[in-house]
Amino acid sequence: MDKPMTTVELPDIEGRQTFLAEVQERCGENLGLCYQCLKCTVGCPTAPYMDFNPNTIVRLIQFGLKREVLESNAIWLCVSCETCGTRCPNEIDIGLLMDALREMSLEEGYRAKEKGVVALHNAFMESIRRGGRVHEATMLMEYKLRSGDYWTDLIPGMKLFMKGKIPLLPGRIKGIDSIREIYKKTQKQRKVLEDREGKSK
Amino acid sequence: MREIASGEKGEMYSYFPGCTSHSTAVEYGLSxxxxxxxxxxxxxxxxxxxxxxxxxxxxxxxxxxxxxPARNIAMAQKTDLELVVPCAGCFNMLKRTERALKTDPEMRREVESTVGFTYQEDLKIRALIDMVVNGIGFGRIEEKVQRPLTGLKVACYYGCALVRHPKVTQLDDPENPQYLDTLMSSLGATAMEWSFKTDCCGADLALTHGDFVVKLVNRIVGMAQEAGAECLVCSCGLCQINLEMRQDVGALGLPVFYFTELMGIAFGLEGTKWWSKHMISPSTLLDSLSLR
Known part of the structure; x- marks a missing residue:
């Protein structure tokens, strides 16, 4: 056949290598080892609901497609169950990779496709900052306010409450100041976070 | 420091209860x-x-x-005791931190200066199931069994955080773990062979993506039922509540126990008032085997 082979022109994106290097530096994993065996994706419980499968995320990073990766819903639907990392024949810890991608996405102000997940994580983190431990009732209330999803799970929540499994009043540990201090020292991307939350409402 | 369960022989462990032990997993803490x-x-x-x-x-x-987690490690270091963690999720976070402190000197310096402590490498962090199986041992457990769980068919559910990532948790086999199964056998129950022991139940997304978490849960509980189990047993507050609350109760309705609850029954302990705390009551099942 003399029909020429189809070739795909990779977009010439500036900073393509930089993105790969940056991601590798952050998560400490060597993504060049991936040979696309798909073991990660096959074992992933949430892959059926992701826009890009875990193996595709690795490939996209190799291609330097930063926006596609950092705005994907995949990074927020990963539940860190570590099935991928445990089974990877090249020992790439994709769970750690996903953590790094989420953090980068937040710090650099990318639009999170899964606003509910981000709202829940924020509500959880705030709950610890307030009392040192998670207090379910106020944490869930804050999540509802942040996400605007008021009605889901109201009945199961009430059932738990009736069984005395959701204490009403929040407590506070004695060393709450040390928790707040830790938050202050580690919260470098905090401002970005709040701004983005404001915009998305 | 508050002692929560005092024994007689002087065997002591440091204990990290975790937030759910006072709320959604109160029956775990009690048992x-x-x-x-x-x-x-x-x-x-x-x-x-x-x-x-x-x-x-x-x-x-x-x-x-x-x-x-490092702040808790700092507190635990003040005693010379091994640290025991019942919830698989908490255990995983503490072990992740331990790994970072042990293998990443730069991160260690940053964590130490942020929290304000000096890490001592000899602090041992153990999951409760590991302490029970390898610390206490089956010999002592079998001695205590007064009411063997004969006829109780259980599916042992380990979930993710207890066994993965193995480089972090260093506990049992990540694909086909045995601790809970062997423990159940030593209590006289029958641990069914099944293939969903370590499949994730998606608890972290239960509040935001209930629709597909229900599918994950029903697949796990459905497989347990297909394997012949009448209940599940686990060691994580989040797994337990997710599996009991999100399963199709009409079609499945399998109660989910914490392993310590079943130990309590087998030991013939009185005052097991926590059954009412379950979202799916195990009473009918236990009554059918005269275990309550």
């Missing part, structure tokens, strides 16, 4: 107390412990996710 007391083991609750941060924090801020 741990009762069972360890019966075994003569004392637990000393870590002074003024704080939340491990769980998935929310490591998804958002790596440094914070290491510093929150």
């Amino acid at each position: 741990i107390k009762a069972v360890l007391k019966a075994l003569g083991v004392s637990l000393v609750e870590i002074e003024d412990w704080n939340c491990c941060g769980a998935a929310a924090v490591h998804s958002m801020n790596k440094l914070l996710s290491l510093c929150l």
Whole structure:
């Protein structure tokens, strides 16, 4: 056949290598080892609901497609169950990779496709900052306010409450100041976070 | 420091209860107390412990996710005791931090200066199931069995955080773990062979993506039923509540126990008032086997 082979022109994106290097530096994993065996994706419980499968995320990073990766819903639907990392024949810890991608996405102000997940994580983190431990009732209330999803799970929540499994009043540990201090020292991307939350409402 | 379960023989462990032990997993906390007391083991609750941060924090801020568990490690170090953690999720976060402290000198310096402590490498962090199986041992457990769980068919559910990532948790086999199965056999129950022992139940997304978490849960519980099990047994507060609350009760309706609850029944411990705390009551099942 003399029909020429189809070739795909990779977009010439500036900073393509930089993105790969940056991601590798952050998560400490060597993504060049991936040979696309798909073991990660096959074992992933949430892959059926992701826009890009875990193996595709690795490939996209190799291609330097930063926006596609950092705005994907995949990074927020990963539940860190570590099935991928445990089974990877090249020992790439994709769970750690996903953590790094989420953090980068937040710090650099990318639009999170899964606003509910981000709202829940924020509500959880705030709950610890307030009392040192998670207090379910106020944490869930804050999540509802942040996400605007008021009605889901109201009945199961009430059932738990009736069984005395959701204490009403929040407590506070004695060393709450040390928790707040830790938050202050580690919260470098905090401002970005709040701004983005404001915009998305 | 508050002692929560005091034994007689002077065997002591440092104890990190975790947030759910006072709320959604209250029956786990209660049964741990009762069972360890019966075994003569004392637990000393870590002074003024704080939340491990769980998935929310490591998804958002790596440094914070290491510093929150590190504060607990700092508190636990004040005793010379091994640290025991009942909840698989908390255990995983503490072990992640331990790994970072042991293998990443730069991160260690950052965590130490942020939290304000010096890490001592000899602190041993163990999951409760590991302490029960390898610390207390089956010999002592079998001695205590007064009412064998004969005829109780259980599916042992390990979930993710207890066994993965194996480089972090260093516990049992990540694909086909055996601790819970062997423990159940030693209590006289029948642990069914099944293939969903370590499949994730998606608990972290239960609030935001209930629609597909229900599918994950029903697949796990459905497979347990297909394998012949009448109930599940686990060691994680989040797994337990997710599996009991999100399963199709009409079609399945399998109660989910914490392993310590079943130990309590087998030991013939009185005052098991926590059954009413279950979202799916195990009473009918236990009555059918004269176990209540």
